[in-house]
Amino acid sequence: MAQRLAVADGGNKKTSRVRVAVRLRPYMDKQDEKGEGPCVRGLDSQNLEIINWRNATETVKYHFDVFHGEQTTQQQVFLSSVKPILPHILTGQNASVFAYGPTGAGKTHTMLGSSEKPGVIPRAVQEVFNLVKAKDEDEGWDYNIDMSYMEIYNEKVLDLLSPSAQDLPIREDKDKNIFIPGLTRTTISSFSDFDKHFVPASLNRTTASTKLNQRSSRSHAILLIKVVRTERSLPHRQQTGKLYLVDLAGSEDNRRTGNRGIRLKESGAINLSLFTLSKVVDSLNSGTAIRVPYRDSKLTRLLQDSLGGSAHSVMITNIAPEYKYYFDTFSALNFAAKSKLIVNKPFTRETVAVPVLPVKRTREDQEAGGSGN
Ligand code: ADP
Ligand code: MG
Secondary structure, three states: OHHHHHHHHHHHHHOOOEEEEEEEOOOOOOOOOOOOOOOEEEOOOOEEEEEOOOOOOOEEEEEOOEEEOOOOOHHHHHHHHHHHHHHHHHHOOOEEEEEEOOOOOOHHHHHOEOOOOEOHHHHHHHHHHHHHHHOOHHHOEEEEEEEEEEEEEOOEEEEOOOOOOOOOOOEEOOOOOEEOOOOOOEEOOOHHHHHHHHHHHHHHHHHHHHHOOOHHHHOEEEEEEEEEEEEOOOOOOEEEEEEEEEEOOOHHHHHHHHOOHHHHHHOOOOOHHHHHHHHHHHHHHHOOOOOOOHHHOHHHHHOHHHOOOOOEEEEEEEEOOOHHHHHHHHHHHHHHOOEEEEEOOOOOHHHHHHHHHHHHHHHHHHHOOOOOO
8 A cells, every 4th residue: 555655656746747839830811801910929939929809909928838930940840849759769668749729720730741841750750760770789679660550530549551440449458558459550660661651541541531521620640659679688678668649630629519518429529539638738737637537538548658647748739820710729829828928018019000190190289289179
């Protein structure tokens, strides 16, 4: 009993926060007929502000671990938010990277990117191979890397490497490792090997999504890279490190369904996983967690051993600057932020200059001896 308590305490102390980065994508709404411009802007490498819809002369200022402005390159996002956690998965520790935010805000751009601007996934996989290659032979470990790729849609876990309609179960072994019996695990020995399996599987998902009505914005795409290292000499110890790279469902669904129990049920619990993820991150980061609700959804159950605890986790919250995203942005920021502050100053000087002008003219009129009435 005493021993169990000691272990539990040690575990609590080690429970790590989820680092929160926010990435603002460039302004893209060319056909913005009102010409409103952006409603959110960066201040420095940790702070941003968004106009306060209740009072346009105020802004709401938010603080994060990292803020990536619209000029930030794919390389910079990778270097600052992802690369530092990768060495841990070669020593049997777990890690997870999530892209959170409303549909259209840049999650897939951040995680996948394009061939000209590769995102977190290709860069991280390449880096894992680089790290393994750089390992000294004399350290005496052999490394094996494999990949799995799955999707959670409607609280069903689906294998993207060998697609079938089957919902895979999530299990926990006696050491509290989470695993999915029956999930395809493909050994990969190089980046091109990875690409060969990953690209057609991603296409599977995209084709399915157009058929199934915006499925990609409602499902979580989860890439798992597993590094198993085995000691060459006796006792041949083995360590397994897992890296989860997750392109989450659009957070706009989260609110629509999350607020109303009936709708949540009607929509087949599409975003129960996203809603629960918010609660899990909240309870990990508030530091007062008595119970982290991992078991309440498939996504958080799957990630239980790779989110919080001794794992290294980063959430990249993607936001868009256009006004039409205002409420989605606002709630994504409220979820991501540790603190916010209402600042009493105009967002753009132009908007304030307009009402000020008539006052000034009136005063000039008075000085000039005009009646002003
Ligand atoms: P999401 O996956 O969150 O729905 P996407 O990644 O598809 O959003 O991004 C929406 C659009 O914005 C895409 O055309 C994408 O190429 C573009 N985009 C997103 N982020 C950036 C960025 N940082 N720089 C340039 N274009 C971006
Ligand atoms: Mg997307």
